[in-house]
Amino acid sequence: MIRALFVNSVIMAGLALGCARATGQPTAESEYSPPRTVRGEPDLQGVWQALNAAAWNLEDHGGATGVPAGKSVVEGGSIPYQPWALEKRKENFANRRTADPEAHCDMPGVPRITYMPYPFQILQLGRYVAINYEYLNLTRYIYMDKTPRPGPDVIDFYMGASDGHWDGNTLVIDTTNFNDRTWLDRAGNFHSDKLHVVERFTRTGRDHLQYEVTIEDPKVFTRPWKISMPLYRRLEKDAELLEYECYAYLEEDGAQGREK
């Protein structure tokens, strides 16, 4: 199986290279050949972090107190909301200081957790890839072995249920079974429990990953849409995840808001 995967990877890489040559447009994926793990997979392991303002707002936005200005990471610039959903987003934005699930320290969902201002660590453990996040010490399990996923309407999770596979040198993660309790950023961008997320992690160099996400949700958006951004390796010596235990700090601050 590993061998098959490896052969498959080589073929895919070759195809990608061939296509790039044919179109005369070298793609990032064809330019860099990542080292391999002992299992023969492209090695994406390490401590990574986004370095942009997507956590505050996925779309173009100017600065405000505590908010760094940022260019849109959305392909085409804006999110294709259905009319009712655009109104809902405006309402969310107006109420963001209390309505944002992040303000309550709930698990932040996918893909939001990737571009929050905290590092995460990719660990390729064989049967699954574990993505370990400094934020809340969360771990996502990305099953690479076709471990059955629960049916779409059986059970919901904040972080969804994920399967992964290799597309050439790219780790592709398909995630469903979301609940509707998470947002996509601090600006009120949101989704329903019909959310379907496909993430693509591709190494474009020793210290860079390209992160591309397709977001689909027929209840909220008029069509699937994409975001993309580079992710950066944390280069400090002995970089490792510390912790952000959000609700422990809320409790200490006496602002947990759940104790009447």
Next chain:
Amino acid sequence: MNRRSLDATVALVACAIALMHAAAAAQNNWRTHLKALPQHVVAPSKTAQGWPDLQGKWRIANRIGGPQHSLEYGIDPQSSAIHDWNRNAREASIVIDPPNGQIPYNEVATARRNEYLRWVYTPIKRQHIDPEARCLLGGVPRATLQGAEIRYAPPFVVFVNLGRTSDMGGYTRVIPMDGRPFPNDTLKLTKGVSRGHWEGHTLVVETRNQNDKTWFDSHGSFHSDQITVVERITMVDADTMYYQATIVDPDVFTRPWTIATTWNRARNESERQWEEGCWEGERDVEHMLEAGRRAYAAGHRGIHEHKDPDKGEQFAPAVKNRPALSKAEGPVRPN
């Protein structure tokens, strides 16, 4: 029956009993709690990078570290009065050193520990409630008392699926094996910072940099932020792991002390890990405080204590007739 045949009979019966136990252990995939590393253990196979291969899902067969479990007394007899499900489930102390099975608190710490104990079942402040029940991360060694899924991603040994009290969710310990130094002592984390190395076939993990927010169990056993923990994990046979942790904290304990548990290989290797949303929608703490404050209003002032069996003390009789708390009493809010 002469002496010789008696001896032979005794030996036979002993053998039969041992065989029965072995059969039961094989059936249940459960091995008697080991109080020390057995003299004869298997030499695990080595991975490509030369590490003894301890990989797999390892679990313990009891509720160590969970609600109502005390490291020193096992399942608390007093809690039996309140929670029928663990009646008769008392398990022995997992403290193997000192030999009396008690955590060697110093004088000041003993007073603080007893204060925590008093309020365990009738909390009137958040600080009275087990940090894990408040969804805080387990520290070390508590996070690993239920076992761990061990995986390797060199230079890291990874303990997946830890903490809290169930086998759902939990957090991941990533343990560097490359000899890197600890951060400065001034950095404090709930999970601490771990560094590992091999001593023969034994995985040795040292953890420093812990803050003072966690307990060792649900019964107020606390530590300071000066704590150092050394865990030693050794494969006994293909299905059994011996786990030992030694705790040093001169601010709180009069001497180092050691716990031991036995892990068994889990059979559900191929299952999918579920998400554990402990905090999300959490209302338990609120309800525990409400109950504790009503008990306080009814005149109860900390009903729980641990006795010292060395001094011939017995546990207080189970609280059979708990006071009925009418709604009319309403909540009180001391402090």
